[in-house]
Amino acid sequence: MNWKIWLLIIFISSSLLAIFPMKFYQGLEIVSVDTNSLAYNQGLRQGMRIISIDDKSIINLKDFQLALSKLPSSENQKLTIITDKGSFILFTNKTLEISVKKIEKTRIKTGLDLSGGSRALVKAQDKELTKSELNDLISVTEERLNVYGLNDVQIKTVSDLSGNNFMLIEIAGSTPKELENLISQQGKFEAKIGNDTVFEGGDKDITYVARTGDQAGVYSCQDSGDGSQICQFRFSISLSPEAAKKHADTTCKLGTNSSLPQYLDKPLDLYLDDVLVNSLFIGRDLKCSETTQIQISGSGSGQTREEAFDNALTEMKQLQTVLISGSLPFKLEIVKLDTISPLLGKEFINTILLSALLSFIAVGLVIFIRYRNIKLSLAVLLTSFSEILIILGISALFNRNLDLPAIAAIIAAIGTGVDSQIIILDESRIINTSLKDRIKRALAIIMGIYFTTLFSLLPLMWAGAGLLKGFAIVTIIGVSVGVFITRPAFSEIVKNIVKE
Amino acid sequence: MLESEKAKTSWYNKNYKKLLLIPIILLILSLSQLGYMYFKTGQIIDRDITLTGGTSITIFVEKEVNIEEISDFLNGKIEEFVIRELSDFQSGKQKAIVIETLSSSEETKKILEKFIGYKLTNENSSIESTGSALGESFYKQLIYAVILSFFLMSITIFFIFRSPVPSFAVILSVFADIIMTIAIVNIIGIKISSAGIIAILMLIGYSVDTDIMLTTRLLKRSGDINENLKQAFKTGLTMTLTSIIAVATALIITYSISNVLAQIFSILIIGLIFDIINTWITNVIIMKWYLEAKK
Numbered sequence: 001m002n003w004k005i006w007l008l009i010i011f012i013s014s015s016l017l018a019i020f021p022m023k024f025y026q027g028l029e030i031v032s033v034d035t036n037s038l039a040y041n042q043g044l045r046q047g048m049r050i051i052s053i054d055d056k057s058i059i060n061l062k063d064f065q066l067a068l069s070k071l072p073s074s075e076n077q078k079l080t081i082i083t084d085k086g087s088f089i090l091f092t093n094k095t096l097e098i099s100v101k102k103i104e105k106t107r108i109k110t111g112l113d114l115s116g117g118s119r120a121l122v123k124a125q126d127k128e129l130t131k132s133e134l135n136d137l138i139s140v141t142e143e144r145l146n147v148y149g150l151n152d153v154q155i156k157t158v159s160d161l162s163g164n165n166f167m168l169i170e171i172a173g174s175t176p177k178e179l180e181n182l183i184s185q186q187g188k189f190e191a192k193i194g195n196d197t198v199f200e201g202g203d204k205d206i207t208y209v210a211r212t213g214d215q216a217g218v219y220s221c222q223d224s225g226d227g228s229q230i231c232q233f234r235f236s237i238s239l240s241p242e243a244a245k246k247h248a249d250t251t252c253k254l255g256t257n258s259s260l261p262q263y264l265d266k267p268l269d270l271y272l273d274d275v276l277v278n279s280l281f282i283g284r285d286l287k288c289s290e291t292t293q294i295q296i297s298g299s300g301s302g303q304t305r306e307e308a309f310d311n312a313l314t315e316m317k318q319l320q321t322v323l324i325s326g327s328l329p330f331k332l333e334i335v336k337l338d339t340i341s342p343l344l345g346k347e348f349i350n351t352i353l354l355s356a357l358l359s360f361i362a363v364g365l366v367i368f369i370r371y372r373n374i375k376l377s378l379a380v381l382l383t384s385f386s387e388i389l390i391i392l393g394i395s396a397l398f399n400r401n402l403d404l405p406a407i408a409a410i411i412a413a414i415g416t417g418v419d420s421q422i423i424i425l426d427e428s429r430i431i432n433t434s435l436k437d438r439i440k441r442a443l444a445i446i447m448g449i450y451f452t453t454l455f456s457l458l459p460l461m462w463a464g465a466g467l468l469k470g471f472a473i474v475t476i477i478g479v480s481v482g483v484f485i486t487r488p489a490f491s492e493i494v495k496n497i498v499k500e
Numbered sequence: 501m502l503e504s505e506k507a508k509t510s511w512y513n514k515n516y517k518k519l520l521l522i523p524i525i526l527l528i529l530s531l532s533q534l535g536y537m538y539f540k541t542g543q544i545i546d547r548d549i550t551l552t553g554g555t556s557i558t559i560f561v562e563k564e565v566n567i568e569e570i571s572d573f574l575n576g577k578i579e580e581f582v583i584r585e586l587s588d589f590q591s592g593k594q595k596a597i598v599i600e601t602l603s604s605s606e607e608t609k610k611i612l613e614k615f616i617g618y619k620l621t622n623e624n625s626s627i628e629s630t631g632s633a634l635g636e637s638f639y640k641q642l643i644y645a646v647i648l649s650f651f652l653m654s655i656t657i658f659f660i661f662r663s664p665v666p667s668f669a670v671i672l673s674v675f676a677d678i679i680m681t682i683a684i685v686n687i688i689g690i691k692i693s694s695a696g697i698i699a700i701l702m703l704i705g706y707s708v709d710t711d712i713m714l715t716t717r718l719l720k721r722s723g724d725i726n727e728n729l730k731q732a733f734k735t736g737l738t739m740t741l742t743s744i745i746a747v748a749t750a751l752i753i754t755y756s757i758s759n760v761l762a763q764i765f766s767i768l769i770i771g772l773i774f775d776i777i778n779t780w781i782t783n784v785i786i787m788k789w790y791l792e793a794k795k
Contacts, residue, residue, distance in 0.1 A: 113760075118622075121634070161641045337605070338628040343560045344586075344596070348757060351589055355753035359746040366742045404760050405698065411764075412702045415746065419709045419739040426735040441720065448712045452656045453705045456649035460701065463645035471698055475705075 008489035011481075012386050015393020019106050027051040027084070027103065028058055031173060034097035034149045041212070042088050044098060046152070049084040064100055071095050099173075107396040111403025111470075114349060116342025117172040120183055121158075121467075125331040129165050131157070133330075137167055143325040144182055145171075148317065161462045166335070173342070178314055184332045187322035190271045191294075193250045193282075198268065199243040202326025207292075208238035209323050216320075218312045221305050229308035233316040234297035237323060244290040252288040257281070270296065272322065296323075352407060360384070363418055371425065375497050380421050383490045384414050390481045391474065405471035413478020416453060420446045420482065424491050428498050435498065439491045450483045509726060516785055523782040527676050530683035537686050545682060548582075548600060548691035551639040553632030555605040557612060558586070559625045560596045565616070570597070573615050578603040582691070587756045598759065605629040642697040646704075650674070653704055660712070666719060669786035670711040673778040677707040680778075681771040690767075695760040699767035706743060706768065707775040710736040711783050718787050725791055729784060736779055744772045 027049045033040045050058050053067035070077050072094050079090045090096075112119055122137075123129070129137065134157045145153050152172040159165045169183060189201030199205035210216045216235035224230040239247065254264040264287060267279040278298045298319060300312030360381060368377040391410055395402060427442035428435060453475070460472035534544045549556055559565075567583055574581055581601035587594050601608055605627050609620055620627075630638070653674065658667045678700060685692065717732040718725065751765035 116626075160637070161644060162637060164637070333631075335631040335634040336629065338626075339622050340626045340628075341558070341560060341623055343623065344558075344626075344757075347588075347595075351754060351757050352761075354589075355750040358753060359749045362745045362749045363742050366738070366745055370738050404695070404758070408695070408698060408702070408761070408764050411747075411750070412705060415702075415743050416705060416709060418742055418746070419706075422735060422739045422742065423713055426731070426738075441716075444720075445713050445716045448656075448660045448716065449709050451660070452653050452708050452712065455652040455656050456701065456704050456708075458652060459645035459648040460698075463641040468642075468694065468698060 111401035231312035409474035553635030
């Protein structure tokens, strides 16, 4: 057999290996673990594979739900979770704050527009960010999302043809409802007594923020009087010695509250992005004391108690997040925000596969009607099919997401591919010169088409904040695979068929 | 050769230049359509919210929603909106409704929640919003990308053929193809999205294929021009028909479920049909004229 055909075979088999992992794993993969939870503290992490819970093997989501059905309960339950990275024993009475998914059968990752998730394009308000400012922004955002417990996150800088710089955030899976706040909030936190700032958010003033256990949580809920419900949260933080000193100096200047003598006459006001979020009375015994422990509190409201509780918890988590990550030196603006529900995904992929299959059959038929040779039809289909396989293989290898633009790109590449194959077929059937010359001439046309396509795609690498880069890259991969790998092999196959 | 066929060929040889009138008239009509559009709206195309900025909300409905009812309800409450349905390909059952509007996502969401009577979450709906400044800048850049692509394609063509008239013929055919397609898209009333602009870029690639094949055959092959033309026509028509049939099949299936793919496929089909005219009339006649003058 000719080396060109061998080359194709090698590429097809490596692509198959890249797409389908050799090992078949059992169990469910952990997609995320709330960093604020017992499961996290015990060592369960994203990416681990749950094999069994309490000696019952976990194969699908139903097994998982069944195994955890004893939670939440009134008293602590013992859970033995066996993963690929070891076993974990938990005592809890609450629902586990982890989410899992089935282990993918292939390594092809689908993009947000197919599998659900969210995407935000963020820029600074009225300001052009420099590269280093953008990098600072990204590290603060990464920390915030991380503190918040979002793990499957990609953040990168993108710039467009007009020289604008953006931060692009992509989060796979379900979208938290407070995403907008998390990424666009400047997060300037200040604790003031009168006009004096005592401490600010970030690790300069705040050395520790309690997020679990007795020191953090929603502690009471009641009717607010107007029919709605209100819940209070509190959590403690530790101040740095400098901040504690400042607290002492500022409180020394205060007098005693005349109507509530157990407190000082001015409260500690908490501001988030220049808006007063809460005022806390300061106990008289704290006057002039270099205290490092401070209780931060706040509230959330809602129509029902459950909603109020959830909102209070959300508020607390957000406040904790900005206290830990500190503030950004500029105001941000979300210029594009897409949240895609994962609901349509599977059906979508099935529809696309169906349409690919039928298009294939249609192409095969047209080729058959034209050449009256089933072998040639099959050769064309085989070539196009191997092109798709190799494109998918390369995508899997480089962890590229397969999204709608990428699918359009595969269609573009396959379309050009079929066109080139028809050129080879026709050139090889004209009988005035040797077969070799004919194929050579066909390849000259094909190279012409290749370079025109290649150059015409280049502008898309930069236009539109890089959101269409995927289309350009996949098409370029596709047409290159066609020209350098599948088409030489196809010409060989055609030579053999025509010789017969 | 049969007598009748001979007569046909000689008629064609004498009168072929007149055939060029067909694409010329079509091109003038198309350019006037674009001019009219520009005069009326200030843009040569009608853009959807991905290029103007705005909100698109897809609601995965629990029970079927009457499009007219929701349309009446939204009238006057949100700015310039379009409603579409997504349905299951096999059963035709409504799966989701898509509302596109220039209003903000917060506002639109609230009003829609009032109509359907339950809260829109990240599970039961998808929301895409683009700021108007960004939409505007996307649009400008994509137009710029298309022009740049066309320019790069033209340079490559000159480089391949190294001869002004044949290169010009190819470039003119691709140009005519794009202009005629956009005119038809405008007439049908399709609002072009960023995916639509991708489709126009794809079209540059698809339509240049047949033109390069034709020109190479005519320039590099010895023998009778008409015979070479006939051969090239057979090849080229197979190429374009295969593409049209494949894309049409894909359009029928994805039409009900994806606006993005449906728009890409529709624009490609329109463009491929014009490609037949532009390759086999515009490009062929200029080349035949050129080759005969050279003799």
